[in-house]
Amino acid sequence: MAGDTLTSSEYIKHHLTNLTYGQHADGSWGLAHSAEEAKEMGFWAFHVDTLGFSIVLGALFIFLFSKAAKGATSGVPGGLQNFVEWILEFVEDNVKSSFTGKNGFIGAMGMTVFIWILLMNAMDLVPVDFIPYVAGLMGVHFLKVVPTTDPNATMGMALSVFALTLYYSFKIKRPGGFFAELAFHPFPKYMFPVNLLLEGVSLIARPISLGLRLFGNMYAGEMIFILIALLPWYVQWTLSLPWAIFHILIVTLQAFIFMVLTIVYMDMAYTVDDH
Amino acid sequence: MEEAKALLFIAGAILMGLGALGAAIGIGSLGGKFLEGAARQPELIPLLRTQFFIVMGLVDAVPMIAVGIAFYILFAVA
Numbered sequence: 300m301a302g303d304t305l306t307s308s309e310y311i312k313h314h315l316t317n318l319t320y321g322q323h324a325d326g327s328w329g330l331a332h333s334a335e336e337a338k339e340m341g342f343w344a345f346h347v348d349t350l351g352f353s354i355v356l357g358a359l360f361i362f363l364f365s366k367a368a369k370g371a372t373s374g375v376p377g378g379l380q381n382f383v384e385w386i387l388e389f390v391e392d393n394v395k396s397s398f399t400g401k402n403g404f405i406g407a408m409g410m411t412v413f414i415w416i417l418l419m420n421a422m423d424l425v426p427v428d429f430i431p432y433v434a435g436l437m438g439v440h441f442l443k444v445v446p447t448t449d450p451n452a453t454m455g456m457a458l459s460v461f462a463l464t465l466y467y468s469f470k471i472k473r474p475g476g477f478f479a480e481l482a483f484h485p486f487p488k489y490m491f492p493v494n495l496l497l498e499g500v501s502l503i504a505r506p507i508s509l510g511l512r513l514f515g516n517m518y519a520g521e522m523i524f525i526l527i528a529l530l531p532w533y534v535q536w537t538l539s540l541p542w543a544i545f546h547i548l549i550v551t552l553q554a555f556i557f558m559v560l561t562i563v564y565m566d567m568a569y570t571v572d573d574h
Numbered sequence: 575m576e577e578a579k580a581l582l583f584i585a586g587a588i589l590m591g592l593g594a595l596g597a598a599i600g601i602g603s604l605g606g607k608f609l610e611g612a613a614r615q616p617e618l619i620p621l622l623r624t625q626f627f628i629v630m631g632l633v634d635a636v637p638m639i640a641v642g643i644a645f646y647i648l649f650a651v652a
Contacts, residue, residue: 312650516635552630552634553635
């Protein structure tokens with residue numbers, strides 16, 4: 300439920316405001332106390348909640364998986380080892396079926412992307428007011444618990460993937476080959492400016508759609524959870540339970556799609572077309 | 575002011591309606607093709623199901639984003 304003093308639109312906006320750290324208008328550094336103040340901080344403003352939660356979840360992932368790897372036995376495996384092996388095989392199957400090049404790094408990256416995004420998305424299933432309310436009692440006024448509802452996080456990951464694909468494109472095909480792929484593709488060579496335009500747009504569209512797809516899905520899901528939380532408490536479960544169950548599908552599916560597309564884009568960087 | 579508010583509601587309705595329309599066509603034809611493929615080659619069902627879910631996630635993303643933005647417009651802006 301919304302607090303008694305808040306209107307519903309204030310409640311929604313409050314829930315969609317990040318905890319921002321940056322430079323105030325008077326030159327001092329600190330946390331923003333309102334959305335307007337956060338906006339004035341400009342480019343060098345850090346979303347402390349996004350960074351914090353994503354780092355904590357990443358550390359959790361590394362801790363759990365390294366624990367499973369160190370304690371691995373060839374005898375009867377425990378529950379954690381079974382679980383980790385199951386995920387590992389799942390990711391390995393996907394990498395093997397979509398990635399044709401030779402690179403030991405792709406599997407590790409695919410798994411990191413999958414589990415990390417899965418954990419960040421799963422924060423959406425925590426009741427919307429639970430962590431922000433506890434944080435509010437401790438004096439933190441804005442808190443957005445799902446890092447993937449912040450476009451900074453998703454676009455950051457998408458741009459990192461894009462940078463990797465560019466790096467491997469240059470490394471595998473050499474700059475000349477990469478240029479040839481962009482310039483001589485749909486139409487014959489003498490029309491290369493048109494080709495360059497078409498291929499350039501599709502190249503730039505990849506990271507944007509990759510990041511915005513994840514962000515949009517999680518943002519919409521979070522938005523609907525917030526709206527459900529505005530209803531009276533005795534009818535909330537009739538909507539939030541089915542939505543949460545459906546959201547489990549979206550959470551896994553979006554993490555899986557991000558991983559598959561990462562692998563496919565890396566595969567594109569490795570496939571050499573003959574021109 | 576009243577007119578501007580009414581336009582916001584109409585914008586939200588169009589966002590949700592057209593998004594749902596596109597997704598319905600997309601997922602309908604996708605599911606139909608999936609069933610066709612499954613009926614023709616039942617041994618490929620596990621492979622097809624994975625691909626089906628990937629494409630469904632891709633198709634599903636756009637209307638979900640539209641619904642999210644529409645709700646934001648309806649409840650937070652208007």
